[in-house]
Amino acid sequence: MLEIKNLQVRLEDEDKQILKGVDLTVEAGKVHAIMGPNGSGKSTMSYVLSGRDGYQVTGGSATMDGEDLLEMEPEARAAAGLFLAFQYPVEIPGVGNMTFLRTALNAQRKARGEEEISAGDFLKLVREKAKTLKIDAEMLKRPVNVGFSGGEKKRNEILQMAVLEPKMCILDETDSGLDVDAMKLVADGVNALRDKGRAFLVITHYQRLLDHIKPDVVHIMADGRIIKTGGPELALEVEENGYADILREKA
Amino acid sequence: MAAPKRNDAARLEATEARIAALDLPKGGFTAPARAAALARFREMGLPGRRDEYWRWTDPALFAGVEPQLGDAFRVDKPIFEGRDKVRLVFVDGVYDAAASDDPAIAGVEIARLAEADRADIHWAKALYGALEADGQVPVERPFAALNTATATEGLLIRVTGKAARPLHISYRQSATNSDVVLHHVVRLEKGAELTLLETGTPGARSNVVMEVEVGEAARFHHLRPQGRALDRAMITHLFARVAEGALFKSFTLTANGRMTRNEAVIRIAGDGAVAHIAGAALGDGVDGPYHHDDTIFIDHGAEDCESRQVFKKVLKNGAHGIFQGKILVRPGAQRTDGYQISQSLLLDEDSQFLAKPELEIYADDVKCSHGSTTGAIDETALFYLRSRGVPRADAEALLVLSFVADAIAEIENAEFAADIEARIEDWLARRKH
Numbered sequence: 001m002l003e004i005k006n007l008q009v010r011l012e013d014e015d016k017q018i019l020k021g022v023d024l025t026v027e028a029g030k031v032h033a034i035m036g037p038n039g040s041g042k043s044t045m046s047y048v049l050s051g052r053d054g055y056q057v058t059g060g061s062a063t064m065d066g067e068d069l070l071e072m073e074p075e076a077r078a079a080a081g082l083f084l085a086f087q088y089p090v091e092i093p094g095v096g097n098m099t100f101l102r103t104a105l106n107a108q109r110k111a112r113g114e115e116e117i118s119a120g121d122f123l124k125l126v127r128e129k130a131k132t133l134k135i136d137a138e139m140l141k142r143p144v145n146v147g148f149s150g151g152e153k154k155r156n157e158i159l160q161m162a163v164l165e166p167k168m169c170i171l172d173e174t175d176s177g178l179d180v181d182a183m184k185l186v187a188d189g190v191n192a193l194r195d196k197g198r199a200f201l202v203i204t205h206y207q208r209l210l211d212h213i214k215p216d217v218v219h220i221m222a223d224g225r226i227i228k229t230g231g232p233e234l235a236l237e238v239e240e241n242g243y244a245d246i247l248r249e250k251a
Numbered sequence: 252m253a254a255p256k257r258n259d260a261a262r263l264e265a266t267e268a269r270i271a272a273l274d275l276p277k278g279g280f281t282a283p284a285r286a287a288a289l290a291r292f293r294e295m296g297l298p299g300r301r302d303e304y305w306r307w308t309d310p311a312l313f314a315g316v317e318p319q320l321g322d323a324f325r326v327d328k329p330i331f332e333g334r335d336k337v338r339l340v341f342v343d344g345v346y347d348a349a350a351s352d353d354p355a356i357a358g359v360e361i362a363r364l365a366e367a368d369r370a371d372i373h374w375a376k377a378l379y380g381a382l383e384a385d386g387q388v389p390v391e392r393p394f395a396a397l398n399t400a401t402a403t404e405g406l407l408i409r410v411t412g413k414a415a416r417p418l419h420i421s422y423r424q425s426a427t428n429s430d431v432v433l434h435h436v437v438r439l440e441k442g443a444e445l446t447l448l449e450t451g452t453p454g455a456r457s458n459v460v461m462e463v464e465v466g467e468a469a470r471f472h473h474l475r476p477q478g479r480a481l482d483r484a485m486i487t488h489l490f491a492r493v494a495e496g497a498l499f500k501s502f503t504l505t506a507n508g509r510m511t512r513n514e515a516v517i518r519i520a521g522d523g524a525v526a527h528i529a530g531a532a533l534g535d536g537v538d539g540p541y542h543h544d545d546t547i548f549i550d551h552g553a554e555d556c557e558s559r560q561v562f563k564k565v566l567k568n569g570a571h572g573i574f575q576g577k578i579l580v581r582p583g584a585q586r587t588d589g590y591q592i593s594q595s596l597l598l599d600e601d602s603q604f605l606a607k608p609e610l611e612i613y614a615d616d617v618k619c620s621h622g623s624t625t626g627a628i629d630e631t632a633l634f635y636l637r638s639r640g641v642p643r644a645d646a647e648a649l650l651v652l653s654f655v656a657d658a659i660a661e662i663e664n665a666e667f668a669a670d671i672e673a674r675i676e677d678w679l680a681r682r683k684h
Contacts, residue, residue: 050638051634051638073642073643075637078639078640083638083639086638090635093656094657095652100649103649107640107641107642143653143656164639
C-alpha cells in the first residue's frame with residue numbers, strides 16, 4: 001500500500017534536515033504504529049506524505065499502490081485514497097461541517113470520475129457514520145471545528161475519515177488532548193474502519209492509544225530515521241522504559 | 252458650517268460649473284428643502300483629495316459635470332428571483348411601470364417622488380432632505396446635498412404596519428452615459444416593519460440617497476446587493492434616525508465596480524434602539540479597476556443602545572478597499588454597546604486596504620470596541636481543505652466565504668442570506684481558472 005524508501009526531507013525556510021532516510025512499508029489491511037520522542041520527525045513525515053507546503057524532499061521516494069505521492073497535489077493524494085487525521089484540526093468559521101464534508105466527498109468523486117452523491121444519500125451516509133462516533137446533528141450543523149472541544153475535533157476527524165473512506169489513513173497524534181472516554185470513542189471509530197483493503201499509520205507518543213487500536217507492527221523513530229521495528233511488545237517496552245534504552249542501544 | 256480655509260478658487264470654480272450645468276427641478280413640496288440643499292452644497296463646495304474624508308478616495312468621478320461612460324453588467328440571473336416580494340424597477344433612474352409589479356403592499360404606502368412632488372401636502376414634506384441636512388455634521392457630505400437639490404426620482408415609502416411582503420427596488424442600467432440621481436424617503440411608523448431590497452446599479456454614474464426614519468419599536472431590514480457593473484461610479488448615502496426600541500439593519504454587497512462609495516449616517520436617537528450595518532465587498536483588478544469605500548458614522552445619542560459595524564473586503568489584483576468608520580457616544584448615552592470590525596482578505600500582494608476606525612466617547616458607562624485586520628488566505632486552513640480532496644481554487648473560495656461569514660450573518664432572513672451567499676459563490680466561480 002504505502003512504500004517509503006530512503007525519504008529525506010528538509011525544511012524549506014531553514015537549513016534543517018528533518019528526515020534523514022526513512023524506510024517504511026505498510027501493507028494493506030495492517031495497522032502500523034510509529035512512536036518516538038518529540039522532534040524525531042513523525043509529524044513531518046505525515047505532512048510530507050499528505051503534501052503540505054514548506055518541506056523540501058531532498059531524496060528518496062514515497063508511493064501509494066505504486067503511484068508517486070510526492071509528485072501529486074494534496075487534493076490528488078486525497079482523491080487517490082490518502083487521509084491525514086490532523087493533530088490540530090483546523091477551525092473554519094462560516095463553513096458548515098456538512099457543507100465541508102459534502103464538498104470534499106464530491107470533489108474526490110469527481111476527481112475519480114465518479115458521480116456526485118445525491119443530497120439524500122449523503123445525509124443518510126453521514127448520519128449513519130456520525131451515530132457510531134456519537135456526533136449529534138447539532139455538531140454536524142456547526143461550522144467546521146469551531147467551538148468544538150478537543151475530543152469533538154478528533155471525533156470529527158474520524159467522521160471525515162469514515163465518510164471519505166480512504167485506503168491509507170495516517171493518524172497524527174490523534175490521542176493528544178483526549179481523556180480516556182474520548183480516546184475510546186475515537187479508537188472504536190478507527191477500529192470500525194479496519195478492513196483488509198485499508199491500511200493505517202498511527203503516530204503517537206504514548207502506548208495508551210495502542211491499547212485500543214492494536215497495531216500489527218510498531219516502529220520507533222528518532223532523529224529522522226526508523227531505528228527499530230517490532231511487534232506490539234515494542235510499544236510496551238517503550239511504555240515501561242521510555243525511549244532512552246532503545247536510543248542508547250542504537251547509538 | 253464651512254470654514255473659509257478651503258474655499259480656494261479651484262473649488263469654487265468647479266462647484267459653480269457643476270451647479271450651472273444642473274437641471275434644477277422647480278416647485279413642488281420639496282422646493283424649500285431643495286433650495287436649502289443647493290445652498291448647503293454651494294457653501295461646502297465639491298470635495299477634494301485634501302479633505303479629511305476624501306484622502307483615500309478620489310471624488311473626481313462624482314464631481315465632474317459629465318459622467319464617465321460605462322457598460323451595464325449583463326445579468327444572467329437576477330438576485331432574489333423567485334422570492335415573494337413586490338418589485339419596482341428603475342431603468343437608468345426612471346421608474347418603469349411596465350417592468351414593475353403593482354406597487355401595493357398591505358401596510359405600506361408607496362409614491363413616486365416624481366409624482367408626489369406636485370402635491371402641496373405630503374407626509375414626506377417634513378422628511379425630504381431633513382436627515383441629509385442633519386447628517387452634514389460633523390462631516391460634510393456635499394454629494395448628498397447635491398442629490399437632495401436635484402433628485403426628481405425615487406420612492407416615498409410610508410410603513411404603517413407590518414409590511415405583508417418585502418419591497419424590492421430594482422435598478423437597471425440601459426444607457427452607457429446614464430447619470431442617475433435617486434432620492435428615497437422611508438418612514439416606519441410606531442411598531443411598523445419593512446424589509447427593503449435594493450438591487451443593481453442604477454446608471455453609469457449614480458448618486459443615491461436614502462433617508463430612513465425608524466419610528467418607535469419599528470423594525471427595518473435593508474439588503475443592498477449593488478450589482479456588478481464594472482465601470483460604474485456610484486455614491487450612496489444612507490441617513491437613518493432610529494427611535495426608542497427600534498431596530499435598523501442594513502447589509503450591502505459590492506462586487507466589482509470602478510468606484511463605489513457607500514456612506515451612512517445613523518443617529519441612534521431613542522433608548523434601547525439597535526443599529527447594525529454590515530457589508531461585503533469583492534474586487535478583482537483583473538476585471539478592471541476596483542475601488543470600494545465604506546464611510547460610516549454611528550451616533551449614539553440615547554441610553555442602552557447597541558450598534559454593530561461589520562465590514563469585510565476581499566481584494567485581488569490591485570483592488571482597493573477603504574473603510575472609515577466612526578462611533579460617537581454622546582454625553583448621557585450610558586450603557587452603549589458599540590462594536591466595529593473591518594477586515595480585508597488580500598488574495599495577492601498587489602491589493603490595498605486602508606482603514607480608519609474612530610471612537611469618540613463622552614459617556615462613562617459604555618462598552619465600545621473596534622478592530623481592523625488585513626490578512627492573506629490562511630495556509631493551514633487551505634492545506635486542511637486540500638488534504639480532504641478539495642481542489643485549491645474551491646478551497647480558496649470556501650475560505651473567502653468563511654471570511655465574509657460574519658457579515659452575512661448580519662442578514663436575518665435565511666433565504667435572502669442564501670441568495671447573497673450564492674451571489675458571492677458565483678462571483679468566486681467566475682475567477683477560477
